[in-house]
Amino acid sequence: MKYQLRNTMLDILIRIEKDHGFSNLLLNHELKQRQFNEKDERLLTEVVYGSLQHQMTLDYYLSKFVKSKKKLDVWVQPLLRMSFYQMIYLEKVPDHAVIHESVEIAKQRGHQGIASFVNGVLRSLQRQGVPSLTDIKDPIERIAIETSHPEWLVKRWAEMYGMETTAKMCRNNLEHHPLSIRIQPLRTCREEVMQELKESGIESRPSIFSNQGIIIEKGNIFRTNLLKEGKITIQDQSSMLVGEMLAVESGMHVLDSCSAPGGKVTHVAEKMQDQGIIHAFDLHAKKIKLIDEKASTLHLTSIHAQKGDARKLASKYEKESFDRIVVDAPCSGLGVINGKPEIKYEKSKEDIQRLAKIQQDILNEVIPLLKENGLLIYSTCTVDKEENNQVVRQVIENHQDIYIDFSFRDELPKELQDAPGWSGEGLQLFPQDFHTDGFFLTRLKKIR
Numbered sequence: 001m002k003y004q005l006r007n008t009m010l011d012i013l014i015r016i017e018k019d020h021g022f023s024n025l026l027l028n029h030e031l032k033q034r035q036f037n038e039k040d041e042r043l044l045t046e047v048v049y050g051s052l053q054h055q056m057t058l059d060y061y062l063s064k065f066v067k068s069k070k071k072l073d074v075w076v077q078p079l080l081r082m083s084f085y086q087m088i089y090l091e092k093v094p095d096h097a098v099i100h101e102s103v104e105i106a107k108q109r110g111h112q113g114i115a116s117f118v119n120g121v122l123r124s125l126q127r128q129g130v131p132s133l134t135d136i137k138d139p140i141e142r143i144a145i146e147t148s149h150p151e152w153l154v155k156r157w158a159e160m161y162g163m164e165t166t167a168k169m170c171r172n173n174l175e176h177h178p179l180s181i182r183i184q185p186l187r188t189c190r191e192e193v194m195q196e197l198k199e200s201g202i203e204s205r206p207s208i209f210s211n212q213g214i215i216i217e218k219g220n221i222f223r224t225n226l227l228k229e230g231k232i233t234i235q236d237q238s239s240m241l242v243g244e245m246l247a248v249e250s251g252m253h254v255l256d257s258c259s260a261p262g263g264k265v266t267h268v269a270e271k272m273q274d275q276g277i278i279h280a281f282d283l284h285a286k287k288i289k290l291i292d293e294k295a296s297t298l299h300l301t302s303i304h305a306q307k308g309d310a311r312k313l314a315s316k317y318e319k320e321s322f323d324r325i326v327v328d329a330p331c332s333g334l335g336v337i338n339g340k341p342e343i344k345y346e347k348s349k350e351d352i353q354r355l356a357k358i359q360q361d362i363l364n365e366v367i368p369l370l371k372e373n374g375l376l377i378y379s380t381c382t383v384d385k386e387e388n389n390q391v392v393r394q395v396i397e398n399h400q401d402i403y404i405d406f407s408f409r410d411e412l413p414k415e416l417q418d419a420p421g422w423s424g425e426g427l428q429l430f431p432q433d434f435h436t437d438g439f440f441l442t443r444l445k446k447i448r
Helices: 004-019 023-034 038-053 055-063 076-089 095-109 112-128 139-147 151-161 163-172 190-199 237-245 263-271 285-297 310-315 349-369 389-398 406-411
Strands: 179-183 203-206 213-218 232-234 253-256 277-282 303-307 322-328 370-380 402-404 426-429 439-446
Touching (some): 004 023, 004 038, 004 076, 004 095, 038 055, 038 076, 055 076, 055 139, 076 095, 095 112, 139 151, 151 163, 179 190, 179 237, 190 203, 190 213, 213 237, 232 263, 237 263, 237 322, 237 406, 237 439, 253 263, 263 285, 263 303, 263 322, 277 285, 285 303, 310 349, 322 349, 349 370, 370 389, 389 426
Parallel strands (some): 253 277, 253 322, 277 303, 322 370
Antiparallel strands (some): 179 213, 179 232, 203 213, 402 439, 426 439
């Protein structure tokens, strides 16, 4: 098909909107299938993510140029969004090229009338520019439109954290976060990997979150053999804190109740020198395969992955069977909007309430399995207090033998000890704090 690059962009955007596909999975699939050159890969990724990240802003701009209320084919609005995104936000793509290819795609997918419509809208934008957002007087609505976050979500966060933190978080969700990797310390060391990256033309720096962590500042890690060789794995810095704060030792019995895709459990295995037993569970059988594959790639043998509902694990084991437990709970994912921008348009208050109940059920189920003086890490990749602070408070009330072990704060680097997101329940990392995922973490301890 002619104009394959922009047709691919459009196909991905349609599938995300129509079929609720995941942007990262669809992009990875197309990049493998199509074999675009590196420049086109970058443009494809930029336009898909950019069009999603700025979707509400683009629709606000579009509404000023599209006056007709007639029903358009399902592909027309995504085509206009991606065209607007390129014309407004990308300096290196000439307007005339965007307009020409968009009109030609409209001819391919529709008819001359719809092609003329697309041409007219894009040329109006070229002539007039975008309308000002300062006309939006309500501060909640303005942040929502400026940063493309649903108004209910902006209002909810503003009530939880105030307008300043909310505005920073929403704006940061539009920015590029650097990729981070974790070395496999049983096979290499951080200095060796960083040297290999340097020789491959990749710029990197060490992470403060973990002595296994490396931040990639420039270059494509996937063009090296480090992943295939099992020397590194991809993991956000924030989630490395789970393995760091679990304080495991070789030979321990560990339970990871919600383990897929395996980033945290493999980190725990590495911390244990791959000596001991880790029982890793996930609700879906196909995700168990992901854990096994990651463990195999990293040459780890202490992980025993199996299908199981974390809300029903008490029947599998005797009480006080585990030295350590990880509950990286299923959550709304509102801390990873930067990498999965479609999440912000798809989640609802009802989703959050439903997930908070599941999170409590999991904790109530596994806490009896923790040994005396054992430690439990509770974490989520969300920034919502109902899933984090309120869940922890409720669980503490339900279990008289559990308390929050705040000594973990002293074990963190000074920068994290001084992070603004500390509360009586644990540490909330906001995406703007360290350009990581939004992430909540606390450590619970069992006493008699």
